[in-house]
Amino acid sequence: MIAKETHLKDCFVIEPTVFEDARGYFFESFNKAKFLELTGLEVDFVQDNQSKSSKGVLRGLHLQTGDFAQAKLVRVIEGAVLDVCVDLRKDSDTYGQHLSVVLTAANKKQFFVPKGFAHGFVVLEDDTIFSYKCDEYYNKNSEAGIAYNDSTLNIDWQLPMETLILSEKDQALPSFKTYSDGN
């Protein structure tokens, strides 16, 4: 397993060691001790989530605030996504900057999104299954988000904007400025 640092502090791209043989493959999808050794971060995951989406579905940009802020370790089990996180830590040198990583079933990459980041992904293949671990429980009242198409963030989602499929909730998310002014 390797953990690659990124330009956003505490954000890591994890590449597991994959053992292939005549039966197929095996890899450790999470190992708390190795994660600590490689990243220096101690995480205590308490909830696992899984979603399935068609090509063009965009989920995000989401976060939970306050006591329910979540760090997430995300990956793709089937299909492919462009995964994006945005640094919303006001004391961070990279506040407002984002990072995009292509996660696929084939590359088996994982993305560690720390607390204090908004997170989202766009689905690049039909029947994509997305899976992630969270270090805090879901709390509806702590949910927040930022519009995926915010002009300040200017995220390249790699698919034509008019083909994207969003939930009603995600279509109503505020701009980066509106969110930042209130938090």
Ligand SMILES: Cc1cn([C@H]2C[C@H](O)[C@@H](COP(=O)(O)OP(=O)(O)O[C@H]3O[C@@H](C)C(=O)[C@@H](O)[C@H]3O)O2)c(=O)[nH]c1=O
């Ligand atoms: C996130 C979540 C949702 N739900 C419920 C609420 C709702 O009825 C239904 C679907 O929720 P959503 O539309 O918010 O699902 P979704 O848009 O997939 O939300 C997820 O998006 C990605 C980008 C993230 O980073 C996640 O943290 C999470 O916010 O599932 C839970 O019961 N537990 C959870 O942890």
